[in-house]
Amino acid sequence: MKNPDKRFEVQYILAKLGISNDLYTTNCLFNKSDNSKSRLLRYTILSYIPIISLTLIFFNRYFILLLIASATYNVFISQRNERYNYNVDGFTYMISLINATKKITNLNINEINDNLKDISRNLDNIKHIRKKSLGADSNAMMDDMKIFSEYMNLIFLKELKRYEKVKSTVIKNADDFKAIYDYVGTIDALIAIASFRDSLDYYSKPNLEISTSKYNNHINFVDIYHPLIKKPVSNSANFDKNVLITGSNASGKSTFIKTIAINAILAQTIYTTTSREYNSSYFNIYTSMALKDDIFSNESYYIVEIKSLKRIIDNSKKDIPCLCFVDEILRGTNTIERIASSCEVLSALYKSNTLCFAATHDIELTHILEDKFENYHFEETITNKDIKFDYKLHKGRSETRNAIRLLEFMGYDKNIVIKADEKAKNFLLSGKW
Structure with a gap:
């Protein structure tokens, strides 16, 4: 230029x-x-x-x-x-x-x-x-x-x-x-x-290092943002452990892990990141995101998903560190088996030479895996009229839900919203539906 x-x-x-x-x-x-x-x-x-x-x-x-x-x-x-x-x-x-x-x-x-x-x-x-x-x-x-x-x-x-x-x-x-x-x-x-x-509004040249062991794997950045979003909200963080991200619907979980994934690829290919500062180990990068069922291969969403995760697990055993991103892990199956299987899949990645970012709605995982994964979340502010998101990353697990309120804001019948809210509250109190 x-x-x-x-x-x-x-x-x-x-x-x-x-x-x-x-x-x-x-x-x-x-x-x-x-x-x-x-x-x-x-x-x-x-x-x-x-x-x-x-x-x-x-x-x-x-x-x-x-x-x-x-x-x-x-x-x-x-x-x-x-x-x-x-x-x-x-x-x-x-x-x-x-x-x-x-x-x-x-x-x-x-x-x-x-x-x-x-x-x-x-x-x-x-x-x-x-x-x-x-x-x-x-x-x-x-x-x-x-x-x-x-x-x-x-x-x-x-x-x-x-x-x-x-x-x-x-x-x-x-x-x-x-x-x-x-x-x-x-x-x-x-x-x-x-x-x-x-x-770009701003960019930086990455500082990339060869990691000598799984304990040295890291990725740190200042004011990172997604290059395809107009008026993006930036985030800063230091990660040297596996990360579990929770948050309500549309709060920014998927966009955040996509932002990191895109920047990891940009850093290792064109020596450019959409951040003010970016430091990272060299990684093999894998994702399990935006999956779809495949009618031509006669594969359901769940089959496509477990194949995608197995590919990551198989490659996480190599000497080169693996940087992986999993969005809504195993959402294609029932709650009990999803939580049980997700726990073991993420534990396997924890044991390997991997730095993993996983987004989930299953708060149970944040308790089961809290000694293996650091918890982060995105949150929102709910008023009588709408829901506002700050799209900022916060430490700890999410304590809020908004799926039922979103039904209300989208114009669903009040009886549907009220009964859904009552059922959710009763389950939280009794543990039964």
């Missing part, structure tokens, strides 16, 4: 380059690929048969049959070759990428030159294909001559041969293409990160 004019020039070049969803090209660069020359040889032989047939017609008119057959066959394989049709755009894009890279290097931007590896040698190594192209521009095929030219290309396999040559060049010079690919990708990513940072 310190050099907006140059940044705009680079963005313009990248915008003209466009986007390619091709995967085969990158597979050629980063995985072993077939670089057999037999296909090119076969196409070359086939492309000469129509020419030879045309010449032999002057000696024997029946060679016209060979001409027709060879031309038809060549058109057929040109149209039928799915590998070519699928991959040609990718290699064309690679050539465009080379040209775009050359334009960026010609800008001679100090910020790029000082921080990124010089790729002039890589560009020189593949300069012989920089101006090549593959395929025909479909928008240009408008008049009869261009249509005729396209048929000639099909008959003589021009594009297929060129495609095989360029593919061979890409594979042969894979290291140079990788360098260019990384160069442009890094610039594009850095511009995106700078733009993201500029859009």
